[in-house]
Amino acid sequence: MENKHLEKSISGYSPLKLWPIICVFFITFVGCSENQQDIEQLSDSEKRNAEHALTGLETREGLETTLFAAEDMLVNPTNMDIDGRGRVWVTEGHNYRPSLNPDNPIKPDGDRIVILEDTNGDSRADTSKVFYQGNDINSALGIMVLDNRVIVSRSPHIFIFTDTDGDDKADEKEILFSGIEGEQHDHGVHAFVFGPDGKLYFNTGNEGKVIKDADDNIVKDIFGNEVKTGGDPYRQGMVFRCNLDGSEFEVLAHNFRNNYEVAVDSYGTLWQSDNDDDGNKGVRINYVMEYGNYGYTDELTGAGWRTRRTGMADDIPTRHWYQNDPGSIPNLLQTGAGSPTGILVYEGELLPEVFHNEMIHADPGPNVIRSYPVEKDGAGYSASIENILKGNNDQWFRPSDVTVAPDGSIFVADWYDPGVGGHQMGDQQRGRIFRIAPEGSNYEVPDFDLSTPQGAVEALKNPNMNLRARAWLQLHELGKKAEPALVDLWESENDRYRARALWLLSKLEGNGVDYIEQALADTNPDIRITGLRAARQLDVNIIPYIEKLVDDSAPEVRREVAIALHRNDDPKAAELWAQLALQHNGNDRWYLEALGIGAYGQWDRFFEAWLEEVGSEWNTPAGRDIVWRSRADAAVPMLAELIKESSVDTDQKLRYFRAFDFHTSPQIEQELVSILGTDLPDQQRLDILTLKHLKKSSFESSSEVQAALDGALEATRGTYEFIDLVEKFELSTENDELVTLMLAYPDSSLGVSAAQLAVQYGGKEKVGNVINDGSRSEKESAIQVLGHTGREEALDLLQQVMLDEDRDIEMRSLAVTAMGSSWPGEEKIADMVRNGILPPSLDQPANQVLSNAWRDEIRQVAKDYLAGSDNDQGNMQSVSELVTMTGDIDNGKQVFERSCQICHVVNGQGTEFGPGLSEIGDKLPKEGLYEAIIEPNAGISFGYEGYILTMNDGSKAAGIIQSETESEVELLSAGGFATTYQVSEIASREQMDRSLMPAGLESGMSQQELVDLVEYLSSLK
Template identity: 50%
Template sequence: MAKNISMFKRAIALSIAAAFFTHCSTEAPPVDRSTLTEAQKRLPEYAVSGLEVADGLEATLFAAEPMIMNPTNIDVDPRGRVWVCEAFNYRSELNPGNEVDAKGDKIVILEDTDGDGKADSRKIFYQGTDINAALGIGVFGNKVIVSCSPNVFIFTDEDGDDVPDKKEVLFTGLGGVQHDHAIHSFTFGPDGKFYFNFGNAGDQLLDKDGNPIVDMVGNEVNGSGNPYRQGMLFRCDTDGSNMEVLGFNFRNNYEPAVDSYGSIWQSDNDDDGNRGVRINFILEYGNYGFTDEFTGASWSTRRTNMEKEIPLRHWHQNDPGSVPNLLQTGAGSPTGMIVYEGDLLPERFRNQMIHTDAGPNVVRAYPVEKKGAGYTASIVNILKGNDDPWFRPSDVCVAPDGSLFVADWYDPGVGGHQMGDQAQGRIYRVAPKGVDYEVEKINVTGAEAAVKSLQSPNMGTRYLAWTALEAMGSEAEAALKGLLNSSNPRMKARALWLLARIDGKTDEYIQLATSDADENIRITGLKIARSLQVKNLDDYLAKAASDKSPQVRREVAIAVRYLDSSKAADIWTDLALQYDGKDRWYLEALGIGADPRGEEFFNNWIEKGGLEKPGANDIVWRSRAKSALPILAKLATNAEGSMHDNLRYFRAFDFHKDPSKDNLLAGMLTIKHPQQDSIKILALSHISPEKINSDPAVNKIMRGSLAQMKGTPTYMDWVKRYQLRDQVPSLVSIYTQSPKSEFGPEAIKLVHQFEGIDFFKKQLQQKDNEKVIETLNAMTNLWGPEVWNTFKEISLDESRDLAVRKAAIKAYGTGWSTENNLLDMALANEVPEELKETAMYTLLNGIKSSVRKEAAKMLAAGDTKFGSIEELVALDGSATNGAAMFERVCSTCHVVNNKGTQFGPQLSEIGDKLGKEGLYKAIMYPDAGISFGYEGFLITTAAGEKIAGYISSETNDALEVTVIGGAKTRYTKKDIVSKEPLENSLMPTGLHNAFTQQELVDLVAYLSSLKNGAPVAAR
C-alpha cells in the first residue's frame, strides 16, 4: 500500500532534508539484511546494501526521501546538478487512495554544494498540474524541455536564477493525459538536432497551435498507417522544424540514445509478460514490426510463416520489411538509455549503451560487436536490486565527471499506471570506488575552451560547446582541427560534424571523413553529407557503394532512399549486387533504400544480372516492386524448395498492393507440385476476396478445398467470407469441441446468424446433459433477449439436472448486457438456493465494477479478514500449494510457461517485475494497475450487441476483441456503433475474497517464484 504522508508532514520533512544528508551517513556499513525487518530494508540508510554493484564500481546515495520522491526522469546539467521530474501526482485518478498535491508536480534541482557527494540543496524550478507525471526532461543551456503527455514544453530561464521566465509549447496532441506510452524525453545529437520518440499511445504530432506536423517527405505524422504506425522515433531542428520520422511501429520505445557517429539506439517493451523486451539499433526510416506493416493487425494475429517463438513473433521478425532486433532481453519495463562515451568507468562500459529496466530491477550495459551490416550485443549488469525488489531504476544520465546518475522510482510495482508508494524515491551515483564527485566549471567563451568542453561525456556540456563552436564558424576551425588527431575516434567525429558546417569547408571535411581509415568515421562523413544536404551527395554515395565495409554500404543504402539523382538506381544496384544472402541487416537496409522507387531500382538490378547472384531470392522476397511478383510466384512454387521457403514467399505477397498478384496466385491453383494441396491452400489464402467472388473457376476450387480446412482458422475465414450455410454441422462441432479457441466464438455466431435461436433451443432439448452444458457455455458468446431468456428459463426449470441449471445461471450472468439482470435476481432473492453459490461466483467475475462490488457485499466478506498487505508480506506461503491455486483459479485468464488461457498478461516472469507487495495489490486492487493493452472497452454493434473485452488487434477495417476466458471475435468497423473505454479492470475486483488467507499467501508465494531462469520444479 502507498505509504502516504500529508502535505504538512512533507513540508516538515523537506525542511530537515539538508540536515539529514549533511550530518547523517546514508551509506550503510556492512549489514546482514536478513536481520532487518521489511520496513527497515526500505530506509535510505540501507538503500545501497540492497544493490548488487558491478566489480570495480560503487554506488552511493546522492539523494533520497524526503528530499526527492518518485523520480520519473532526470538530467544532469554542466554544473553537475541533477534535474528531476518528480511525479507525486502520478495517475492520481487510478490511485484513489493516494494524496494529491493540488499545485501539481514539480521539476526540482538537486545539488551537492559542499562536495561530499550528497545533495544538500533542493530547488523547485517549476510546479504545475500541466506537468503532472512528466516523463522526460532535458537541460539545454537556458532552455529546459519537459515532456508530459499530451504536451512538450520549453521553459526558458533568461536570467539564470533557476526560475523559468517563459513557458512555451513545442508540440501537442501527443496521446492522453499522463500516458506512459506517449511522449518521452529529448536528447541532443552530434548534428545539432533533437532526437525524441513516443510510444504507441502517442498517436500524432501537432504543432503548438494544434496543426498536424508534416515531415520532410510530405507525410502527416500520425499512426493512421499512412504510412506510420504505433510508436515512432523523430529527429528535428532545435526549433521543431524539419521533422523526420526515423522509425515507426514500436510499442513503447523509451528515450533514444545517439552516439558521436550519429548512430541511434533505443529500447522497446513488449505486451506485458511475453518476454519480448528488445534493444534496437536504428536503421533510419525502417519499420520495426510491432503490428502488421500494411494492415495494422496485432502480432498475435495468425499469419503465414508466423514465427514459432512469441518473443520473435511479437516483432514480426519473419516479415519482409521488419528491421531485425539487436537484442531481446526477456520480460521487463525498459526506460532510460544513454551511450556512455566517457573514460571514468571501466573499459567494458565505455562507448556502450547503458540502460535502466525497472521491471527486473536492473541497470545494464549492452556491449556490441559488429556483425555484417549490423551488430550483436551481450548483457553486463551495473546495478541489480537483488535484495531489494523495490529498486525501480527509471533513468540514467552521465555527469560532467563521467560518473553515472541513476533515478530510482522506488516502488513495489512498476507499470500499469499504478503507484504503490508516494513517499519514496532515490538518486544514486555510480563511479569507480573512491572517486569523489568533482565538477570543473565549464568555459565555452573561447574556441580552445569550447573544444575541451565538446569532449565532455555530459550531454548538457556538449550542447553548450557545440552551440558556441557552431556560432564561431571559421574562428573555431583551428581548435577543432586539433581533435582530428585524437586517439579517440569519437572525438574526431564530434569535430567533423562542426568543421563541415563552416562556410566553404563542407566538401573538404566530408571528403576527409569519407576517406578515413576508420569505417565509423566514413559512416560519419556520409551522415554529415546527408544532414547538410550537399548537392554532390550522389558522388559521395557512389564512391562509398564499393566500400569494403558492409556497415558503410548499409548507410549508403539508407541514404539512397530520398536521393534526388539519376545515379540513384545504379548506386542501389551496386549495393544489391554485393549482397551475399546471409545478412538480414544489409537486406533490410536495401529494402528501406529501395521502397519509394522500388520498380526503377529492381528492374535496374535485374538488367545488371542481379538474379544470378547468391542472395537474389532474398532481394525478390523483400522487394515491393510489381515486377518482382512473377519471380516471387516462381519461388513460392519451386518444387525443389522446402515448405518453409514456400511459406516465406507466400507471406511476401501480403506486402504487394498491385492487383496483378491475384492472377499469379490463381495460376498456382492448378500447377503440378509435390505438395500441390498445400500450395493450393496457401494460394487461396492470399488471393483477394474480390478475385474469388468474381471468378467462378477459382470459387469452385476454393469450395473443393474447404473440406481439408475444417477446424482451422482458414476454414473459418472462408465460411464467414462466403456465407457458407451448408457448413453449420461443422461449425457446431467446432464450438462444442473448442468453445474457447480463437475461432470457437466465431463458429457459434455464424450458426446463430444462419439458423436463429430455434436451432439452439432444439440442441438444448437433448438428453445428454454434458452436450447441453457444452451448448450453454458456447452460447455465452451470443447476444440478444431471446438468448438470455432461454438461459433464465432453463436455470429455473426444476425438472432439469442441477448441473445444467448451474451452467444456465452462469451463462445468464456472463456478459455486459446480462450480468445486471442476474444481480437484480440475486438482490431480489429470486435465485434458487441451490444456484446461489454459482450466481455469486459468476457476479464476482463480472465485467462491471459495480456488479462485482455488490456481489462482494452480499458475500459479507471484506479485506479485513486478510489483514494489511504489510502483514500478508510477513507470512510464509507454499509455492507448491499456490501453483495449484493458480491452476484452479487464475489459469482461466493467465498463462504461465505456455499453460493457461491467454486473456490477461502472461505471468511467466511476474516475480521479476513485482515484489510481494506489488503482487498483493495487483490481486486485491486490480483497478489500480491496468496493464497497457489490456484496458477494457465496451463495443456496441449496429445490431445492439454489447461486448466487453480488450482490443487484441485493430486493422484499418476490423477489430478483434478478446473477452474474459480468452475467446477472440472479429468485428468489422462498419458494424460497430461505438467503442467506449471501461473505467475498471477486466480482472475481477474482490476475487481474492473467495480465498482463505493462507490460500492467498500461497498464491503470492508461487507468483513470486516465477522468474527468468527459475527451475520449473520450483514452480
C-alpha cells in the same frame, strides 16, 4: 499552480537561441551494494529508510555505488539531467495519475523540478532547489538542461523553461510542441537528447499518437507527411529529429510499442529499448535504422501481433515484433521480461573499458542497470549483456533513468516503489539518486572555459551531454574562428572526437564539403558513415557522395548508402540502388532492410534496374531475398514462380506467400490462382495457403477456385484453417461442420469461433436443434460454448433454456452459468433478476454468477436481490502485516490454478488474457503483488484495458482489444476467446475505467490462501 504568466510563444527565437534537451522517464528498479549489511536483520520499514538504501543493491566488481541524494530532498524521480556544473536536475512524479491512485494525496501546487548539488565536495548533495513547480508538469517524463533553458517533456506538451536572471528559477515558459496524447502516461512523450549534429532527438511511445506545434497544428515532416499514427504512413511509437526551433522535423523510425528513450552516439547512430506487451518476455534493444518499420503491429493493416497470419513464428519475441515479415527491421537483442526506461551511450573513460562507447540502460522491471556491448555483424550488429547495478535484495529499487556526469561517473534515478508499470504507485514518500564510479573515486567536476575555441573543444570531448551541447553551440556560433581548434580535433587519434569535430566542420559555410570529402575517403568505416550522414543534412546533391561509396568494402557503409537513397528521385538513383542490391550476400537481414528503405516509394523503378543487371540469374539466395522484400509489381510473378518450384521447401514457400500480403498489383489474383492444382509436393497445403490469400471475389468468379476450396475445406475440417476459410469466403453452407466443431471443442477458441460463425451465418436454428434434440452431452457442450461467444443470438438461445420449465433444473442452471461467462451475459442475468424474470429456482446459479462478476454494480445486484450472496471471508489483515507472513508455495500454486489460471499464463500453462506471470516474482515484491490482487483497478497494464463495444443492433461485447485494423476489431474475452467484429457493425466503443481483473478476488479465498498465492507468485522468477 501552473504559473500561467510564464506562457509565451516559441516563435521569434532563432535556432541558436533555443536550447536542446536530454530527458529520461518513469518507474524502475535497480541494484547495487556498498557497506553490505544483512538485510534480513532489518524490519520491513527499516529496509525502506534512506540510510539503508545501499543494503539491497549489488554493484559490479571494481565499481561502487554511493547515495547522492534521497528523501526529503526529492521524491519519485521520473527523469533527470546533469548540467556542466555537475548539478542533478530531477523531475518528480508525486502527483502521478491521481484518478488511478485516488487514495494517494496530491500536492495542490503540482510536481516539481528540483536541482540537487554537492557544494562541499563530499560526493553527496547538500542542497535542493525548486526550479519550477506546477500541475502542468505532473509526472513529467523528460528533462534536458542547457545553460538557462530547460526542456521538459510532459504530454501533451514539450515546454521550454528559461531562467532569465540566473537565480535557478524559471521566469518564462514556452511551448515547443503540443497535442501529444498520453497525459500522465508512460507511453506518451519521452526525453530529448542533443545530437552530435546539433539537432534534437526524442521519441513517443504508442500512446503519443500525434505531434502538434504551439498553435495546435499537426506537424508535417520533411516529406510532407502528417506526424501521427494510423498507418499513413506511420504506426505506434515513433523516433524524431528536428532543429532546435522544431523545424526540419523528421520521423526517423516507427512502429514501436513503448520506446522509452533514444540515445545517439558521436557518429549519429541511434539506439533504443522497447517494451513488449507485458509478461511476454519480449523486451528488445534496437539499433534504430533511419526510416525503418519496427514491427509492433502489421505494417499495412495495423493488426496486433497475436493475429494469425501466414508464416507466423512459433516463439513469442519473433511473433511479437513481426520479425518474419518483409519490411520489419531486425531486433538487436532480446532481454526477456522488463519495463525499460532511460538509456545512454557511455562515451567516457572513467568506468571499466567494457562499458566504453556502449549503451547503458535502466530497467526497473528486473531492478537492474546494465550495458549492452555491441559488435558489428554484417550491415548490422550483435550485442551481449553486462550488469552494472542490481537490486538483488530490494525489489523496490526502480531505476527510472541513468545519466553521465562531467567526471565520467554515472548517476541513477530510483523511483523507489513496490510496483512498476500499470499506472499504480504504492509509495509517495521516497526517491533516491545514486552515483556509480570506480571505488574511491570522488565526485570532482572539471572546469572549462567555453568562451575560447580551445576551451569549447575540450568541453566537446567530455562524456557529459550537457557540456557537449553547450560546446557545440558555442563552436557553431564562432564559425570560422573555431575551425583551427576543430581541425586539431579532427586530426586526433580518437575517432569519436573526430566525428564530433566533423559534424561541426561540415556545417562551416563555404568549405564544409571539403571535410565531408575527407571523411568519405577515411580508413575508418564509422567516419565514412558520419561523413555521408553529415552530407545528407546539407543543401547539396547527395548523388556524387553516394557514387563514391556505392562499392565500399564495408557492408555497414553500403547500408548507409542505401538509406541515403530514401525518396531520392534523381535519375541515377535506381542504377546506384541496383549496384547496392547486387552486393547483397543473401545472409544479411540488416542490409536487405536497408535496401528496402532505399527503394521506398520507388520500388518499380529500382527493381527494374536490378533486373536489368542480374537478368536470368536472379534466382539465388540473394535474389530470392530481394524478391521477397520487394514491393514492385514485377516481383509478383516471381513470388509465384518461387512457390511453384519443387526445390523450394514449404517453410520457404510460407515466406513467399506472406510477401503477397504486401503487394497491391492487380496481377496478384491471377498469379495466386496459377498455383492451384499444379501437382507439386504438398499441393494440398499450397492450395490452402493460396485460398487464404485470395479475395472472396475470386471464389465467386472462378470454378477452379471453387473446386480448390471444396478440397481445402475437406482437408482442414477440425482445424483453425477451416474456420479461416469459412470466415474469409463467408460460407453459410458449412454450418453442419461448424456445429460439429463447437460441440467437439466447447472450451477452446476453436469451438467458440465455430459457434460464433454458426449463429452469424444462419446456423442458429441448427444450434437450437442440438439444444432441443441432441444427446445430453451435446446439449451441455452447446450451452457451454454459446456462453463464451457473448453474441446476442447465442444469449437468446440460452435464455430460452433458462426459462423452459419443461427442462430439468441442472440443464437450466448450466445455461445460467454459461450466460454469465461473458460481459453481456452477466448483464442480461442481472436485468432478469432486477425485473423478476428469473425463476426463483435459478437463484443459486444466478447468485454464483453475479457474486463473482467483474463489475461492482453487477455483484451488488446479487446482494440486493438474492439470498446467500455474502462471500465475506472475514477481515483481511493489512498489506504491511500480510508481507511478514510466509505461505506454502505448493498450496499457492493450487490457488493460482483455481482462481487465476483462467486469465494468466505461467510457464506455458493457463490462458493468455491478462499479462503473463512467468517471471512476476522478479518484477514485483510481495507488497506489489498484494496491491495488484487487492486493488487491480489501480494497476492496469497498458494494452490490457477493457473496452465495451456497442453494436448497431444494440448488443454489447466486452474484453481487451487484441488487434485492430481499418476493417476489423479483434476482441479477447475472459478465458482467452477471441472474437472478430467488423468495424461496420460497431456503433460505439467505451474504455472501461476499471480492470478486467475482478476487484475483491481475495474475498473468495481465506487469508492463508491469499498468503500462499503470493508466496507462489513471488517464487516465479
